[in-house]
Amino acid sequence: MRNSVYKFWAWLTYPFVLLRKFFNKTKHPTPSIDRARVVITYMYLDEVPDRFMEGRVYIIGQKDHRWVLAFCCPCGCGQIIHLNLLPEASPCWSFSIGKGRISITPSIRRINGCHSHFLIKHGQIIWTKG
Numbered sequence: 001m002r003n004s005v006y007k008f009w010a011w012l013t014y015p016f017v018l019l020r021k022f023f024n025k026t027k028h029p030t031p032s033i034d035r036a037r038v039v040i041t042y043m044y045l046d047e048v049p050d051r052f053m054e055g056r057v058y059i060i061g062q063k064d065h066r067w068v069l070a071f072c073c074p075c076g077c078g079q080i081i082h083l084n085l086l087p088e089a090s091p092c093w094s095f096s097i098g099k100g101r102i103s104i105t106p107s108i109r110r111i112n113g114c115h116s117h118f119l120i121k122h123g124q125i126i127w128t129k130g
Helices: 002-026
Strands: 041-045 056-062 065-072 080-084 094-098 101-109 117-121 124-127
Antiparallel strands (some): 056 065, 065 080, 101 117, 117 124
């Protein structure tokens, strides 16, 4: 009996769960205090990983030639962000590492999805307004 009640409740509320997920992805994020204080780490890889760890920037490429940065959006929407490092292509970002912390320039602005706009400076996320 308990199992059938649970299944009925899951069936009944499923459309509302989908709507909530849709609207949470489309509105501008309001990062929590925990997300604002997260320290961003980095890892060098030859290829884009299958799974991404939140709070980690993956620097993809060969030792002397890096071509992309990849990481989970820090707003929590779950989308993967890929940033081009090749100067021949546009737009192009660059990164630096100082005291074991990564900085990415210029700022990252998502024009689709969550519309986040932020900087990563010295391993910290700096949210911008607008």
